[in-house]
Amino acid sequence: MSAKHLNILFIGDIIGAPGLQLTETIIKNYFQKYHIDFCIANGENLSDGKGLTFDNVAKLTSLGVNVITGGNHLWDKWETRKVLAENRNVLRPLNYPRENPGNGFIIYDLGEKGKVGVINLQGRVYMQPLEDPFKMADWALTKIHEQTKVVIIDMHAEATAEKIALGWYLDGRASAVIGTHTHIPTADARILPAGTAFISDVGMTGPYDSVIGLRKDIAIKRFIHGTPYKYEMASHDVRFCGAYVQVDTETGKALKFDSFVFPAFG
Numbered sequence: 001m002s003a004k005h006l007n008i009l010f011i012g013d014i015i016g017a018p019g020l021q022l023t024e025t026i027i028k029n030y031f032q033k034y035h036i037d038f039c040i041a042n043g044e045n046l047s048d049g050k051g052l053t054f055d056n057v058a059k060l061t062s063l064g065v066n067v068i069t070g071g072n073h074l075w076d077k078w079e080t081r082k083v084l085a086e087n088r089n090v091l092r093p094l095n096y097p098r099e100n101p102g103n104g105f106i107i108y109d110l111g112e113k114g115k116v117g118v119i120n121l122q123g124r125v126y127m128q129p130l131e132d133p134f135k136m137a138d139w140a141l142t143k144i145h146e147q148t149k150v151v152i153i154d155m156h157a158e159a160t161a162e163k164i165a166l167g168w169y170l171d172g173r174a175s176a177v178i179g180t181h182t183h184i185p186t187a188d189a190r191i192l193p194a195g196t197a198f199i200s201d202v203g204m205t206g207p208y209d210s211v212i213g214l215r216k217d218i219a220i221k222r223f224i225h226g227t228p229y230k231y232e233m234a235s236h237d238v239r240f241c242g243a244y245v246q247v248d249t250e251t252g253k254a255l256k257f258d259s260f261v262f263p264a265f266g
Contacts (some may be wrong), residue, residue, distance in 0.1 A: 015206025051077025093122035117144035123157025149252025195253030203241030210234030
């Protein structure tokens with residue numbers, strides 16, 4: 001018999017070694033605080049800010065992360081294609097062309113606790129032209145709901161409006177719609193009227209003495225000069241961002257929802 005509810009932790013975009021080291025240091029605290037049954041982390045920036053490696057996956061798995069989601073930066077490292085092809089628990093956005101390696105959703109079996117569906121989507125506003133994430137969500141939910149009502153969606157998108165629209169569109173059909181990609185934690189975490197937990201962006205787990213993870217001096221040159229500069233990660237003021245959602249396993253509705261930043265700002 002499955003549990004009456006599941007406690008799920010979602011870790012915001014982990015940025016390189018600084019973000020991974022902090023995750024390793026404090027993840028157990030959040031597992032204990034929220035009595036976590038299932039953990040998801042966005043890992044598209046794990047390898048020096050671009051893509052992820054087999055070693056990255058092994059490390060997160062050893063820390064208790066069940067599923068790793070991604071986004072557009074997955075493709076910046078060639079090894080990531082092999083990682084996606086060989087690891088079913090590492091997702092890439094579902095709405096990329098099917099010829100790409102990897103899976104866009106998974107139904108994860110927790111045994112007696114039940115099953116959790118995870119869907120990875122990518123927005124289209126100010127990003128690559130891809131398949132419609134709204135319709136792809138419809139399709140994936142039809143498949144997942146045959147086995148479980150518990151579904152967490154990572155909406156990796158640039159535009160806040162697109163994320164919010166997806167949250168309202170899926171209200172009552174997904175347990176949570178959690179925004180990633182912009183690396184800035186938003187203050188709109190809430191449970192929508194029909195039971196879907198939503199936040200526009202859960203924030204990044206990485207160095208905040210930066211411009212969304214990039215060294216400040218390099219980012220400023222990019223804007224002033226209008227030309228590319230080599231990407232170099234920052235390393236200071238590292239913070240851990242995430243969200244906790246408790247889900248009713250029978251209805252799939254969110255019962256509790258909380259977002260956090262550690263250390264807190266201010």
